[in-house]
Amino acid sequence: MKAPPFRHMAVAAVLALALLVPVLAPAYRSQLALLWVMIVFALTWDLLGGQMGYNSFGNVLFFGVGMYACVIIQRDAGLGYFTGLFLGSGAGALLAAALAALLGSGILGLRGHYFAIGTLGLGIAAGELASGWQFVGGGGGMVPPLFPGEVGGRETFFYYLSFALAAVTLPFLRWLYASRFGLVLNAIRDDEDKAEAMGLRTTRYKTTAWCISAFFLGLTGGAVGNLLGFVDPREVAFAGSTFGVWMVLMAILGGKGTLWGPVIGAAVFHLTKELFWTYLLGWQRVALGLLIVVIVVFFPVGILGWARERWPERFGHRIDEAEAGP
Amino acid sequence: MGNLRLLFESPVLLVQLLLDGILIGAIFALAAYGMALVWGVMGLINVAQGELVMLGGYAAFYLYRAGIHPLFAVPVAAALLFAAGWLLYRAVIFRVVDKDLFISILATFGLSILLQQLANTLFGADVRTAESGFGTLFLFGGAVTVSRIKLVAFAAALLTGAFLMQFLRRSRMGQAIRATAQNPRAARVMGIDTDRVHAWTFGLNAAICGASGALVAMTWIVHPYLGLPYTVRSFMIVIIAGLGNVAAVLAAALGLGVAENFAGFILGAEYQAAFVFALLVAILVWRRFWLARERRYLR
């Protein structure tokens, strides 16, 4: 099937704009770097929550593991800054994926309430463990090494790094969802008992999906630890009540179970947050809590879900069979 | 691990830890019983359970500051939280009761974050406590110490639980609640207003959490972020004990209290919270494999 050229042009325009941000809006590099991070958060959450129907509240675990692993390697391996960062993030990603594989057969065998609360516990347990463990700085957290380049180079570098992460994650997931793997995930979401009754090795698929999600989150963790300049066990790395729940919220806001929904949700959420943050003076976190409740209660279908109900034909759903053709 | 050796060297420590665990366990049982009630009647897992406990704690603390003895604060906190629970139900909960479970979990999780942050903004992040001034009891020639308030709190927790059970058994609303838990559709057919039942159920749950929070404020401390461990403890107790069994809830809660105390002592207090959450994961995973062993599943 040939995509309409309009799409190509739109994608090219967005890409060009994204690449030019450090030139066009140098003051906002850090905020916009976080935008790409948020997009990765929402996309990786949706791989399980939206596509597979496993609503995890603990995916932040993998983000934190990647972050800690990266900073530890940077601290202890005695490598140069960039070598340390890249090797560290890579190792963090692999460690996160390995952890997902290890936990997978146990945790992903849980369903419904049990999975949701179990993963919630998992994320918080990790934060508590890290706060007690002196090797990783305990409750005080850790500080990654200083960026070696000139002033301002740090922001630009991390902007492009975050952009690259999102630019890899999105096409990868797009490819994944078009494969049989994606279909099996959807089957598990629609009716896991049926999938089992058809003999599908659901645990294998679920675990692999979690590993993929964990891998990208781990990779992102390394970058974000360095971008923010500090690693705190409860407030940054395993921040269940901020990053952890934002992942879920952004995916829902954009539209669960779609490729672009999480991207849209992350963009809307992050930009709104950054725009209004300063006006809320001390009530920011309260407002965020309220926002979660309001979105979940009143707008659970999300932006794309709403659009799909409004204009079904635009979303490739054939309404009558005459259209189906031979 | 040095503490482990200490435990073997002076067995009287065992008594101390056991006693502390049992006394705190009764307070856990209250919140867990409330969670079981809401779960059974409304089919809802309330992730904001611990925040209700936290609010009860602050109610007791402010009453104490106003010069009221914290023990009298227990019924007042329960009454206040009943109202708060009712309001929460009318504002948010009733909209998600019949929605799919992910929505209800996420909505109550959002509520939990909201209440945490409200408490943090309004009451401040400081750690507070409501002094009872009851002093300490020395047993075994001073080898085991028990602050009297813990004993009082234990008794008060059992009393509160008994009171709630009597209410459920005797009052008309209590009977309607139990009928709804048994079979919601039949209850509706019989003319029971399930919406009202749900509002009462959630209110009662909040009240019992409030009482439990007041006891926590007296025996321990309150701060805005203490909620989640209570939610997780309640959840753990309920999945071990099942929904309809009060004695099992109490037993599981006491067991958890003891286990936590031992873990806190052996691993160090900084790992006690980690232990609670890790234990939750371990129990869930263990149950999953245990059931799957004979073709059964945890749903």
Place this chain on the structure above:
Amino acid sequence: MTFILQLERVRKAFGGLIANKDVTLRVPAGKIFGLIGPNGSGKTTLFNSIVGHHPIDGGSIRFDGREISRLRVPEIARLGLLRTFQQTRIYGGMTCLQNMVISVPTSELGWRSMFSRSPPEDLRRAEDLLDFVGLGPKRHLRAGDLSFGQQKLLELAMALMSRPKMLLLDEPTAGINPTLINGLLDRLRRVNQQLAITLLVIEHNMGVIMNLAEYVYCLAHGELLAEGNPEQVQKDPKVLDAYLGAR
């Protein structure tokens, strides 16, 4: 005669309710057998026990020469014993064609082809089977939007897609437009003969099963009441009593 499915004194209770009481039943390879009984007599429970949906309390279940009473659902399915559900189950959010292509035998969904796209021969076979059950024109519709009867047909096609050795069908004609029932029965016979798939069919409509099966087991209150060829069973006074009593 070799039996592909062999149940010996299978027992299953839910609390105090004994849903299956020492049921013994044998199905030879390549045949169509029926399982009848009034509503609530334990037929679906027996299917659930066979495919590993829940533990059984006693007895033995052998499939293809292998004890399967302790295996779990997906393991049994991979041995080639599939079931359809009385309350039809399909993947509602996916199109009919997607429902079909992920129902290929699981050996074809191994590690290597996990991330590939569906090969053209899968697509062709999926379309052929959809045509076979009469859903060809609807292949791009969301399966959840089909009528109940159509979902039932889709579920059958999905089962065929995975090339089982034996199929357990739970009331395949329930909810199907009565004018189409004969066509469905004809297709089931063709499935049996041309694809060499053994069938065990639950029906509570006597007329249908008499037409289809060559041997019938009858359950009532969880117990095996009678067995034999359709005419014998139909005339059996105990069976008549059970059916009339159930009304």
